[in-house]
Amino acid sequence: MSQFSPSFSAEFDDINQEIVLSGRIRPSSPGEMAGVVDVIRRSLDSSGNVIYLNIKRVTHLNMTAFRCLEQILTEACKTNIQRKIIVVASSVIAWSAPLFQTLASSQPNLSVEIYDSAFYPGQTFVEDESFIPILRTQTKMTWRHEREILPRHGMRNGLSIADICCGIGDFATLIKRQFEPARLVALDHSKRSLDYARRVAAEFGLTSIEYTYGDAAQMLLADNQFDFVTCRHSLQIFDRPDILLRELFRICKPGGRVYITNEKNSHCLGEPHSESIRWTYEQVAKLFSHFDMDVEMGPKSRRLLNDAGFDDIKVESFMVTNLDGDPRDFADVIEAWEDVYAGQMAVRRGDPPDFIRRFRQGFKDHVLAALHPKGYAGWPIWAASGRKPY
Ligand SMILES: C[S@@+](CC[C@H](N)C(=O)[O-])C[C@H]1O[C@@H](n2cnc3c(N)ncnc32)[C@H](O)[C@@H]1O
Structure with missing residues (x-):
């Protein structure tokens, strides 16, 4: 687990090939995102052909943070076109899926899943x-x-x-x-x-x-x-x-x-x-x-x-x-x-x-x-x- 500020964290779960971001990610400058960017970069380097970015518990994300994520994800999509990056959002945070869907529309190997739209059979x-x-x-x-x-x-x-x-x-x-x-x-x-x-x-x-x-x-x-x-x-x-x-x-x-x-x-x-x-x-x-x-x-x-x-x-x-x-x-x-x-x-x-x-x-x-x-x-x-x- 990596905690970068009292309000947000990032960790890599290598069993599920999942980068888990959580908390209120509201940096005042891109420098405050260095820890998150580092976890994502290292996870991408060590992952296989499919990697998940779990944002189900990201309650806030300002534009500074989104731009950093956008940059690193775009770069990752371009450098390895075989790799699929799946952003896992939840309907509970209503803005999150549309925000990343915009990014997905320009990157064919990036997609967004809303995990709780069909999460139990009944x-x-x-x-x-x-x-x-x-x-x-x-x-x-x-x-x-x-x-x-x-x-x-x-x-x-x-x-x-x-x-x-x-x-x-x-x-x-x-x-x-x-x-x-x-x-x-x-x-x-x-x-x-x-x-x-x-x-x-x-x-x-x-x-x-x-x-x-x-x-x-x-x-x-x-x-x-x-x-x-x-x-x-x-x-x-x-x-x-x-x-x-x-x-x-x-x-x-x-x-x-x-x-x-x-x-x-x-x-x-x-x-x-x-x-x-x-x-x-x-x-x-x-x-x-x-x-x-x-x-x-x-x-x-x-x-x-x-x-x-x-x-x-x-x-x-x-x-x-x-x-x-x-x-x-x-x-x-x-x-x-x-x-x-x-x-x-x-x-x-x-x-x-x-x-x-x-x-x-x-x-x-x-x-x-x-x-x-x-x-x-x-x-x-x-x-x-x-x-x-x-
Ligand atoms: C059988 S009902 C019971 C409702 C209430 N506790 C009662 O006794 O009348 C189950 C409830 O769980 C809710 N539910 C199912 N999955 C949920 C989830 N992942 N998070 C929150 N609520 C959920 C359903 O929407 C439903 O209202």
């Missing part, structure tokens, strides 16, 4: 509007349990809190009202969900929640700044949950806690028609796994937190049921699942009509179980937290 399902009804009704059902559970995991009034992968922000608004945090950041990578979150918060007159567009696996939040970090129902949609946990660990203060919730979908249950319901939820787990998402993660929470370096790990599970308040709420959740899982994901996987019909039937039976005067419907969730050691 992204399109999770980030577009179709997920909003699912998230809205889910949180309504789980909050009844979680508001009791959270204090056992260290939640109390006045903390500095981050809700990572906040979705439509409803959990953040509930936290805000119930626990009056000193600071509350809510971050997500879905612009549609964040728009929704900001609108709802404005309607409720909640002005101080910091809704932030970002990538949970590459956050621009500084180290060690939150007492309590939450990440609900989201580790399970990452194909590399360990990377996300590393970030949650990083932004948490020593002595602070990271709280996660995850499901085990194949254990959703109901009576009557238990067999049909069981079959459908086993298929849900397989369907998510097809898109590299693990909705069976709940019981793995203890191991994941342990492997990520947390101590004082607490794990508990709870069952959302049709007896929690209005059974129609639970039926709404199940219907929203059916719409997305059977209506979109199974279709995308290419499942035949007979399968989809049977798949849908299990959801319909689950709704029936939820609404039946003698029925019972359940959805099990694991809530776990770990402390970042001092």
